[in-house]
Amino acid sequence: MSTIISVKGLTKYYGNLLAVDHVTFNVFEGEIFGFLGPNGAGKTTTIKMLTGLTYPSDGTAIIGGYDLLKEIRLIKGIVGVVPEYSNLYSELSVEENLKFMAHLYHVRGERLNQRVDQLLKLFRLQDYRNISFGKLSRGLKRRVTLAAALVHNPKILFLDEPTTGLDVISARNLRRLLEDLRGQGITIFLTTHYIEEAEQLCDRVAIIVKGRLVALDTVESLRKVVGDAQILEVMFKSRVDKAKLTEYFNGEIVSFHGDRVRIICKDFGEMVEKMLKFSKTFNFEISSINTVKPTLEDAFVKLTGIESSWMLLEKGVK
Amino acid sequence: MMRLNLLIDEFEGLLHIILKDLKAYYFKPPNISWGILFPLVLALAFTLKSPMASRELAPGLVATAALFGTTSMEAIVVTFEKRVKALERLIMAPISLLTLLIAKILGGVIFGFMISSIMVMISILILNCSIMDPILFLTALLLTLFALSSLGALIAFSVKEVFEAQTLSNYFRFPMLFLSGVFLPVNSMPLPLQIVAWIFPLTYSVEAFKISMSGLSTSTYPTIDLLVLLGYSLLLTYLSLIAIRKSLK
Structure with a gap:
């Protein structure tokens, strides 16, 4: 080319x-x-x-x-x-x-x-x-x-x-x-x-x-930046407090996609356990937990280190 | 051949920017009615005040019509296009910045010519003036319009908002109006004001209009008036070009 x-x-x-x-x-x-x-x-x-x-x-x-x-x-x-x-x-x-x-x-x-x-x-x-x-x-x-x-x-x-x-x-x-x-x-x-x-x-x-x-x-190729890491995607039954969740998973790469939350994690089992604990502690009932294929957004979040809340603001999501 | 094609391209861009400006802005009904009313009211005001002196005031009235006709609308057009970012379209087009600038200046010249022509008609038909030297008059009028329109362009390209352009224009317009011999001959003013008056391009316009319209004696030679107006046209166009380039930095 x-x-x-x-x-x-x-x-x-x-x-x-x-x-x-x-x-x-x-x-x-x-x-x-x-x-x-x-x-x-x-x-x-x-x-x-x-x-x-x-x-x-x-x-x-x-x-x-x-x-x-x-x-x-x-x-x-x-x-x-x-x-x-x-x-x-x-x-x-x-x-x-x-x-x-x-x-x-x-x-x-x-x-x-x-x-x-x-x-x-x-x-x-x-x-x-x-x-x-x-x-x-x-x-x-x-x-x-x-x-x-x-x-x-x-x-x-x-x-x-x-x-x-x-x-x-x-x-x-x-x-x-x-x-x-x-x-x-x-x-x-x-x-x-x-x-x-x-x-x-x-x-x-x-x-x-x-x-x-x-x-x-x-x-x-950019998606591969996420590497071996897995994406944990969680849906809650009620609206989750983003600030609380971000604070609880401090140090992890968290992004919000409408009513879904994604966390890039190395150890899937450990992260699920932590998520269940979060759910119990703050009384946010989980409706589903999945693993998903990394998207460009996951790569973007990992590459730039830009907080997910900022990305949401960029999209005009309150 | 390549150079000729380039010139044709530039001319085409120039022509269509002028036509677009005339259609989109200048020749809108409110502007045309203002363009007719402004010289009429101006002439009427001075005729009622002093019917005998109105003929002597005619050159000054034509200069005033030229001053307001060129600078008022042009400043609005340019600053409006800057604000809505339509000017970016012209800057991104494959024409030179000089062509774009001259197109904007000529838009002001054409509108100013329309208003000045109405004032000339009023001067001839109502105030019983005549134009004794049409070539000198037309040359002086065109150079006046170009110089004042370049001043309008310089102001408009140097500021961001329409109100800034209007305010800044008034800093130049009103001193020019009172000190350029429009209402009072320059040589009858105190010396410090005379010095200021000879800085303004409009003073040379009024002088040239006086001698070409009524053969009235003036303080300068017509050739000098025309050369000064030409000099102002070139200088203000150059400064406007610098202002555009500066805005791209």
Whole structure:
């Protein structure tokens, strides 16, 4: 597989704050590359540097054969960007927005009209072509924003938290679209803090925490980071006190998944015993105990050491 | 050939950013009605106050229309796009930052030209003024609009919020309005104020409008007025470009 993005020592300071710390990685042509990390980890800043929205403080990148520091204009011509927010023009209609973007990316003449019609059809937006962008629902806005990023047939598509704020169905439809785009040979660079999304979509995942890359591999290989350890998954009959549980299992890697609790453990028997003791002491009745296959989230928790409660906050779970 | 293609690409980007801005922001009904009402009310206010002197005030009124026409909307457009992050779309597009900046400046120039033209029509049709040197007048008007629009761009790209842009604009607009010879000839002001007046680009605009509209004697030569306005246009455009680049650091 050939490398389409080669990042070397990319660094960004905002004043004294180190947002991205000498990040180095490669993205292969035609893959979906996930950039995973909590909010403020440096994901968006990395995308901003790679797309010319902010200058790197140090380091460089070669994108599609062009040097980030010297040939940013050429890079801009071969990449499409879907920012975290849908920032097209509220006053313009869907069609006008797409045509404006096409003009900005130098798509001209009959090709322009053909491409706009093609994208309206692909994203099932024909019925909305004359509706102002500002009047669309969030899900439709995401679709138009994605269509706008593809208007010039980019080689690489950068997506920053593409499904944030979308309902389940819109998010699923968007993921399907991304898989279709990968099928068309477009390289996709995706940032997300939804671990399941990265697990489901990405060929390879880089994990970034506090501006530093802590892991980069295929999802399968990252899962192996959990190693010989087993995952104990417990469901309680009533809502468990997360603070109490975390305190009780202090030193263990605990994560919460809805009404389930997962603990990475070396000695399964010992951990079950400890769990039963916890249940009895604090009167939280257990409804089931299982062992489960390690997920990317388990690997993420183990690699980053980020507390499970923090991850939950990232997902908006109270 | 490659360079020509590059120029065509830049021109295309420039043109479509201007068209988009005009459609999405400038030519909205409330702005058009403001654009018509503002010069009308301004002219009416001075005509009622002093009917005989209104002809002499006409060059100053055109300059005032140019000042408010360019800086008011442009600052709102740029800061609004910054706030909703729509400006990022333009920065990420394969066009130079200079092209993006000039497109934004020209948006202000076009809107300012519309408002100034209404004021010129009022001056000719109601205040009985005439334009004795149309070429000088048009050149001075265009350079004035470009210089003031560049000032608007510099302010807008240097701040974050719409209200900051408006407040900062007023720090420049109101001193210019009172000291640039709009209401009172510069040479009749106390010396310290005269020195300040000659710093402002609008002073040179008023001088050029005076001589081209009514042949009134002025304190400067028209060529100097035009050169100063050109100098301000280039300087403020350059400073605006630095402000954009700084925002990307």
